[in-house]
Amino acid sequence: MSWSSSNYLCLSSSSSVTQFSRCKLPCESEGQRGKCQDLNRATNISAYNSLKPPSFKLDKGQRRNDHVLKKPRNISAYYSLKPPPYKFDALEPYMSKRTLEVHWGEHHRGYVESLNKYLGKDDILYGYTLDELIRVTYNNGNPLPEYNVAAQVWNHDFFWESMQPGGGNLPILGLLEQIEKDFGSFSNFREEFIETALTLFGSGWVWLVLKRNEKRLAIATTTNAVTPLVWDDIPLLSLDMWEHSYYLDYKNDKARYVNVFMDHLVSWNAALARMARAQSFVNLGEPKIPVA
Amino acid sequence: MALRALTNVKTLGRLRHQQIRGLQTFTLPDLSYDYGALEPAISGEIMQLHHQKHHQTYITNYNKALEQLDDAIAKGDASTAVKLQSAINFNGGGHVNHSIFWKNLAPTREGGGEPPHGSLGWAIDQHFGSMEKLVAKMNAEGAAVQGSGWVWLAVDKELKRLVVETTANQDPLVTKGASLVPLVGIDVWEHAYYLQYKNVRPDYLKNIWKVINWKYASEVYEKECP
Numbered sequence: 214m215s216w217s218s219s220n221y222l223c224l225s226s227s228s229s230v231t232q233f234s235r236c237k238l239p240c241e242s243e244g245q246r247g248k249c250q251d252l253n254r255a256t257n258i259s260a261y262n263s264l265k266p267p268s269f270k271l272d273k274g275q276r277r278n279d280h281v282l283k284k285p286r287n288i289s290a291y292y293s294l295k296p297p298p299y300k301f302d303a304l305e306p307y308m309s310k311r312t313l314e315v316h317w318g319e320h321h322r323g324y325v326e327s328l329n330k331y332l333g334k335d336d337i338l339y340g341y342t343l344d345e346l347i348r349v350t351y352n353n354g355n356p357l358p359e360y361n362v363a364a365q366v367w368n369h370d371f372f373w374e375s376m377q378p379g380g381g382n383l384p385i386l387g388l389l390e391q392i393e394k395d396f397g398s399f400s401n402f403r404e405e406f407i408e409t410a411l412t413l414f415g416s417g418w419v420w421l422v423l424k425r426n427e428k429r430l431a432i433a434t435t436t437n438a439v440t441p442l443v444w445d446d447i448p449l450l451s452l453d454m455w456e457h458s459y460y461l462d463y464k465n466d467k468a469r470y471v472n473v474f475m476d477h478l479v480s481w482n483a484a485l486a487r488m489a490r491a492q493s494f495v496n497l498g499e500p501k502i503p504v505a
Numbered sequence: 506m507a508l509r510a511l512t513n514v515k516t517l518g519r520l521r522h523q524q525i526r527g528l529q530t531f532t533l534p535d536l537s538y539d540y541g542a543l544e545p546a547i548s549g550e551i552m553q554l555h556h557q558k559h560h561q562t563y564i565t566n567y568n569k570a571l572e573q574l575d576d577a578i579a580k581g582d583a584s585t586a587v588k589l590q591s592a593i594n595f596n597g598g599g600h601v602n603h604s605i606f607w608k609n610l611a612p613t614r615e616g617g618g619e620p621p622h623g624s625l626g627w628a629i630d631q632h633f634g635s636m637e638k639l640v641a642k643m644n645a646e647g648a649a650v651q652g653s654g655w656v657w658l659a660v661d662k663e664l665k666r667l668v669v670e671t672t673a674n675q676d677p678l679v680t681k682g683a684s685l686v687p688l689v690g691i692d693v694w695e696h697a698y699y700l701q702y703k704n705v706r707p708d709y710l711k712n713i714w715k716v717i718n719w720k721y722a723s724e725v726y727e728k729e730c731p
Contacts, residue, residue, distance in 0.1 A: 315703050315704065319703060319704045320704050323704065361651055414591070414595045414674050414675070415595075415652055415653040415654075415673065415674035415675075416652030416653045416695075417652070436652065437651050437652035438651065438652075455652070455695065456653070456694065456695035456696050456699060457695050457699055457703075457704060460695060460696060460699045460700065461699070461700070464554055464558065464700075465554060465558045465559055465562065465696060
């Protein structure tokens with residue numbers, strides 16, 4: 214089960230004559246033909262299919278090789294840098310325009326560019342969606358070098374969408390009910406979230422996740438670039454506790470940053486939407502079956 | 506923007522240890538130079554925040570954790586005592602590491618950046634080939650640290666060898682080897698350079714060598730490897 218990536222997988226072509234051969238899908242190279250069932254991989258295959266076969270006549274003695282395109286095409290796919298869903302100064306005075314410019318424009322952009330560079334080097338990871346890429350490169354706790362950049366791209370996309378101008382206040386509807394059910398009250402949750410954020414050592418993230426197995430909400434922390442996706446949990450909100458996220462605005466005053474996030478920045482709308490979607494995958498509570 | 510310290514830093518903080526109920530508490534050690542003395546490699550603003558806020562926070566939390574540990578031990582509360590270990594590790598490590606860091610830095614006019622002569626200089630040439638190669642290696646490793654951590658030049662006092670190591674968060678160097686003694690440590694937490702260098706950690710690493718105090722490193726080295 215994978216979440217559809219909120220990142221744009223872009224395809225580009227450049228004119229240079231090259232022999233084209235389809236990249237080996239990872240499941241094929243492991244000799245597991247017939248187990249390639251992931252529909253998401255269709256994205257890059259359909260890109261190849263949409264190319265028109267050569268239309269020129271073959272000369273005598275020439276063989277048509279369908280897998281060799283004579284028309285110049287060099288397909289490469291890359292990840293794009295997605296902008297936050299608001300203007301840079303929309304979060305003032307809680308998160309300054311300067312922070313967004315540096316955090317998004319330099320950190321996030323740097324991660325995206327490193328990711329594209331890594332993917333450009335080796336075909337093995339070609340064809341995954343970002344979510345799958347994170348899971349695969351996490352390698353069950355022994356992350357490959359691509360893991361950090363891929364996960365940070367995803368994390369930052371998620372983070373920008375977890376905030377909104379005029380955020381804060383209380384969650385509504387089902388999310389509020391679920392929070393009250395799992396934490397007792399919203400203020401309990403808020404206190405626990407803030408305390409967790411302040412007791413995190415080093416760089417990391419604080420998450421509100423929906424735990425798939427336990428079917429409940431929980432607060433999770435991860436270090437560096439780890440994300441709850443690798444444990445197959447469903448994140449609803451995130452807060453970046455890397456120092457670069459708050460240093461320009463708050464210097465070392467983490468407590469103020471976290472409080473401001475909870476009071477003015479957090480987007481409960483986004484969390485609600487994510488939770489509604491999560492409920493397609495996780496049953497929260499028993500369905501009410503009417504008795505005839 | 507740099508803030509110049511108007512008062513001599515030596516008047517801030519006291520070096521004596523206080524005894525409260527037999528428990529030793531720690532205080533912020535003085536810097537032997539002004540906050541602005543390391544410019545332009547490290548700005549005065551960063552030095553002031555780093556010393557007065559970050560290091561002080563580590564010390565405060567370390568003292569608090571020690572007090573709680575003392576209580577827990579006195580009461581025989583094993584689970585609390587064990588739970589406090591991570592806080593002691595982190596905050597105590599932060600205090601130890603930063604105390605070494607301040608001694609590792611010196612203003613240019615007091616010898617900062619001047620390469621070591623004597624046995625340390627010779628050992629560097631022997632183990633790494635040249636000073637430039639050592640700097641390149643440490644810069645590469647420092648830039649590669651994910652998240653927060655430190656990069657160290659250390660001497661293995663048993664094997665009498667110089668090594669370059671990195672540690673995560675505030676882990677003390679001994680977690681990488683019980684016989685490692687730190688000579689030069691560079692803080693690559695973002696708070697150490699962000700206000701000045703933003704996310705360009707390699708620039709920070711390149712410039713910090715201009716204010717590294719090799720005299721102190723040589724002293725430590727000569728003590729371990731006479």
